[in-house]
Amino acid sequence: MDQTIQAAALVTPSERQLVWQEMEFYGFIHYTVNTFTNLEWGHGSEDPAVFNPAELDASQWVEVCKSAGMKGLILTCKHHDGFCLWPSRYTDHSVKSSPWKAGKGDLVREVADACRAGGIRFGIYLSPWDLHEPTYGDSEAYNAYFLNQLRELLTEYGDIFCVWFDGACGEGPNGKRQVYDWDRYYRLIRELQPNAVISVCGPDVRWCGNEAGHTRTAEWSVVPASMRDNEKIQENSQQADDGEFAKRIHSQDDDLGSRDVIRDAGELVWYPAEVNTSIRPGWFYHAEEDDRVKTLDELLNVYVRSVGGNAAFLLNLPPDRRGLIHENDAKRMGELGQAIRNMFPVDLCAKATAAASSELDDRHGADKLFDGNSDTFWRPLEGMEQAELIIDLQEKQSFDAIILMEQIRLGQRIESFVLTWKDGEEWKALDQGTVVGYKRICRFGKVSARYIKLTITASRWFPTLRSFQAYLSH
Structure with missing residues (x-):
């Protein structure tokens, strides 16, 4: 390291x-x-x-x-x-x-x-x-x-x-x-x-x-x-x-x-x-x-x-x-x-669940992305600079924006990420970016999907994420 x-x-x-x-x-x-x-x-x-x-x-x-x-x-x-x-x-x-x-x-x-x-x-x-x-x-x-x-x-x-x-x-x-x-x-x-x-x-x-x-x-x-x-x-x-x-x-x-x-x-x-x-x-x-x-x-x-x-x-x-x-x-x-x-009218992730490729422990699980608590967050094990999160919206939803937020109380760590959505058995590109920090707003053409994947392709020591939100603009 x-x-x-x-x-x-x-x-x-x-x-x-x-x-x-x-x-x-x-x-x-x-x-x-x-x-x-x-x-x-x-x-x-x-x-x-x-x-x-x-x-x-x-x-x-x-x-x-x-x-x-x-x-x-x-x-x-x-x-x-x-x-x-x-x-x-x-x-x-x-x-x-x-x-x-x-x-x-x-x-x-x-x-x-x-x-x-x-x-x-x-x-x-x-x-x-x-x-x-x-x-x-x-x-x-x-x-x-x-x-x-x-x-x-x-x-x-x-x-x-x-x-x-x-x-x-x-x-x-x-x-x-x-x-x-x-x-x-x-x-x-x-x-x-x-x-x-x-x-x-x-x-x-x-x-x-x-x-x-x-x-x-x-x-x-x-x-x-x-x-x-x-x-x-x-x-x-x-x-x-x-x-x-x-x-x-x-x-x-x-x-x-x-x-x-x-x-x-x-x-x-x-x-x-x-x-x-x-x-x-x-x-x-x-x-x-x-x-x-x-x-x-x-x-x-x-x-x-x-x-x-x-x-x-x-x-x-x-x-x-x-x-x-x-x-x-x-x-x-x-x-x-x-x-x-x-x-950003209604957060479509209100009832979502998530599965992560790595979680430090139960207190830092992927479910913390949706609890509305600014103090809680997901994080993987130390030294794991790449990670993957699959979000399940529970049903197919239409959306055109995703908001990501790191837990910046622990620093700024994410260096690059990719967002994809599941179309049948195929994952298709939504957006990609560099840093997240306090807030990253990702906007794209409307898609309809049940599953969204966030792949953190590079981070410092380990990434954190306190919130994942999805929206369909009026």
């Missing part, structure tokens, strides 16, 4: 990472002075007087998110322009200097409260780059300023599921390049919100590598520890809104965790992927994009490839100048939620 591969099989997620992964799908809200100046990136010199939404309704944002099946919402509390959506004690460049609610408003509070009332979770985005703050570029002074603002957000708005940092970085007004004190940022978050994941420029959740909705064929959660520093390296950071950054897809980065990659990588960590994209071409609202909302098929494809490809899906919804998510976006979100529900 290759000791490196065995060690890789033992890398497991933290509890906060597990809770985050189970959210699967959540929203991004980009809203600031840019909404009113029709810019993607502000300049930091905007007059707070431009921020004055007349109909802002955070509960509408939450209801739109829920209509699509989202479990949370991340608010851009401060973008690169430095304008704060809460009345920060450390700057006047905030809602308190705007005419909105006569300077008495606090949008972060309104969104946090609306999330709690609506039963979804609340997260924050805080841009380290600040084009307004005069201390930016004076690294020690600005880091103190940033930590003060971060403390406000972490202590005054209840439980936070995610702190989302990007790595955009440019020169300050003094011509100096700011050096972010990431370790101090992380320590403060761990102290004040220990259950929050720190995403992208953080140790818990990694960026998939583009903002175009592109996903990898094999998305490994176990990757070299060096991946944690990729987005923090200043020379690779985004320094201008050039329109190309969002589209970049590095094909050479398609393999982050195969045996060949990790064998010489040194330390390995659990660092799962998040796929983020916007429902429109821009991240902030632009009226000229009202008819450029992504189609239902586009959104469904990203959902299946991300949530069904061992990643999470973060979809941006930019409210308009009224302070509402536009009718076109809201309609599409409702359609997306219905389409997802229609895709």
Whole structure:
């Protein structure tokens, strides 16, 4: 047994990472002075007087998110322009200097409260780059300023599921390049919100590598520890809104965790992927994009490839100048939620049984695939890296999707698999894939069969499977 591969099989997620992964799908809200100046990136010199939404309704944002099946919402509390959506004690460049609610408003509070009332979770985005703050570029002074603002957000708005940092970085007004004190940022978050994941420029959740909705064929959660520093390296950071950054897809980065990659990588960590994209071409609202909302098929494809490809899906919804998510976006979100529900209506494995080529013991038998318990799972004997499971649906059923889920509390192990269905005495191909991880959604043309076979053709040390589900979409 290759000791490196065995060690890789033992890398497991933290509890906060597990809770985050189970959210699967959540929203991004980009809203600031840019909404009113029709810019993607502000300049930091905007007059707070431009921020004055007349109909802002955070509960509408939450209801739109829920209509699509989202479990949370991340608010851009401060973008690169430095304008704060809460009345920060450390700057006047905030809602308190705007005419909105006569300077008495606090949008972060309104969104946090609306999330709690609506039963979804609340997260924050805080841009380290600040084009307004005069201390930016004076690294020690600005880091103190940033930590003060971060403390406000972490202590005054209840439980936070995610702190989302990007790595955009440019020169300050003094011509100096700011050096972010990431370790101090992380320590403060761990102290004040220990259950929050720190995403992208953080140790818990990694960026998939583009903002175009592109996903990898094999998305490994176990990757070299060096991946944690990729987005923090200043020379690779985004320094201008050039329109190309969002589209970049590095094909050479398609393999982050195969045996060949990790064998010489040194330390390995659990660092799962998040796929983020916007429902429109821009991240902030632009009226000229009202008819450029992504189609239902586009959104469904990203959902299946991300949530069904061992990643999470973060979809941006930019409210308009009224302070509402536009009718076109809201309609599409409702359609997306219905389409997802229609895709997976009733699990046809509710009464199924299964036979496995190997089982460790009775507590890890193939029957655990159908018990609905996220803590139980099937596994074979140690060292058995290939295995076979035959699922008996008890009667012939028609289906066009299968969902596989590993028990990732024990690591990510499955490297490749094949699905077949029994037609008379012949086994015919259904689908094949690489990794499974938290969830793998397999879609194919409708077939009718009683028996389905899952052949795990490669895994690390031994595979696990906590759930096998089959569906016929409406």
